[in-house]
Amino acid sequence: MKFKVVFHLDWDDESALIMGLNNITNMLAAISSEAAEIHMVANGESIRLFREDLTLKYSETIKELHDQGVRFCLCNNSMNKFGFKKEQMLDQCEIVPAGIIELCKLQNAGCAYIKP
Amino acid sequence: MKFKVVFHLDWDDESALIMGLNNITNMLAAISSEAAEIHMVANGESIRLFREDLTLKYSETIKELHDQGVRFCLCNNSMNKFGFKKEQMLDQCEIVPAGIIELCKLQNAGCAYIKP
Amino acid sequence: MKFKVVFHLDWDDESALIMGLNNITNMLAAISSEAAEIHMVANGESIRLFREDLTLKYSETIKELHDQGVRFCLCNNSMNKFGFKKEQMLDQCEIVPAGIIELCKLQNAGCAYIKP
Numbered sequence: 001m002k003f004k005v006v007f008h009l010d011w012d013d014e015s016a017l018i019m020g021l022n023n024i025t026n027m028l029a030a031i032s033s034e035a036a037e038i039h040m041v042a043n044g045e046s047i048r049l050f051r052e053d054l055t056l057k058y059s060e061t062i063k064e065l066h067d068q069g070v071r072f073c074l075c076n077n078s079m080n081k082f083g084f085k086k087e088q089m090l091d092q093c094e095i096v097p098a099g100i101i102e103l104c105k106l107q108n109a110g111c112a113y114i115k116p
Numbered sequence: 117m118k119f120k121v122v123f124h125l126d127w128d129d130e131s132a133l134i135m136g137l138n139n140i141t142n143m144l145a146a147i148s149s150e151a152a153e154i155h156m157v158a159n160g161e162s163i164r165l166f167r168e169d170l171t172l173k174y175s176e177t178i179k180e181l182h183d184q185g186v187r188f189c190l191c192n193n194s195m196n197k198f199g200f201k202k203e204q205m206l207d208q209c210e211i212v213p214a215g216i217i218e219l220c221k222l223q224n225a226g227c228a229y230i231k232p
Numbered sequence: 233m234k235f236k237v238v239f240h241l242d243w244d245d246e247s248a249l250i251m252g253l254n255n256i257t258n259m260l261a262a263i264s265s266e267a268a269e270i271h272m273v274a275n276g277e278s279i280r281l282f283r284e285d286l287t288l289k290y291s292e293t294i295k296e297l298h299d300q301g302v303r304f305c306l307c308n309n310s311m312n313k314f315g316f317k318k319e320q321m322l323d324q325c326e327i328v329p330a331g332i333i334e335l336c337k338l339q340n341a342g343c344a345y346i347k348p
Binding site: 001004022026027031110112113114115 | 332335
């Protein structure tokens with residue numbers, strides 16, 4: 001069995017991001033990364049948490065999890081709304097056209113949904 | 117592919133409602149309304165946000181989205197608990213017997229779940 | 233039709249637990265317990281809410297719902313992180329190895345997800 005899951009962030013709330021990163025770390029400690037397909041989708045104000053110039057304690061964790069295959073997706077609608085450019089964000093992030101559509105597609109493809 | 121989704125509200129938190137309405141507006145800008153099946157289910161204290169006498173900035177948005185086929189469902193258990201009557205709520209709202217049962221049915225029918 | 237659902241808690245927020253318990257009570261008033269398969273999965277700091285020595289107003293509700301077949305699952309990773317032992321928690325709780333994995337498995341097995 002492959003564990004497919006998408007974590008959803010939308011508020012500018014560092015504690016929710018850290019909760020999500022801990023969740024993913026625990027998952028990958030319990031199962032091999034080959035048995036997991038893990039996505040994090042951020043829309044709304046939560047995209048601020050992924051700015052590269054915020055040298056925060058969790059950016060290293062994001063890099064490590066990305067190396068293990070975790071996708072970090074930022075909503076392009078939200079990027080435009082708040083005036084962010086791709087080069088301002090952590091390199092590990094991928095821009096998706098609309099976060100909500102991504103969440104629909106992933107759940108439709110069999111991912112469990114988790115809101116930290 | 118049809119995008120089927122249910123947005124869930126439960127707290128009396130205007131910012132969560134506005135986030136959800138923005139999410140839906142973005143969805144309908146990205147895909148045609150024919151390709152979407154969108155529900156919003158409110159239970160618990162969140163039903164207060166749909167009172168008609170609150171002439172709030174978002175009631176116009178609810179009317180516009182409803183015209184595009186979005187369903188707004190209020191939980192009848194919560195209506196009774198807080199002593200609200202259907203005629204006090206925005207006309208665009210539909211009363212469902214139990215919000216949680218509606219959420220189960222919709223997910224069972226293939227809707228993605230999103231909690232703003 | 234069987235209504236299968238998992239409620240997810242992660243923050244140390246009594247009001248979210250009470251919302252979830254009300255949701256379940258309403259469900260079981262609307263349908264028979266035979267037609268329902270109901271789980272509550274707590275991880276992160278939310279596990280504190282299930283300590284036995286907290287003689288809180290909702291512990292009786294948990295017992296009644298458990299008698300009707302509702303499962304209450306606590307994440308063992310979180311138990312270890314916060315230094316709790318099984319015997320400190322309400323008897324009605326079951327310890328699962330990883331709350332997030334449990335949430336994935338249950339959704340994969342057809343449970344709707346609800347985050348109060």
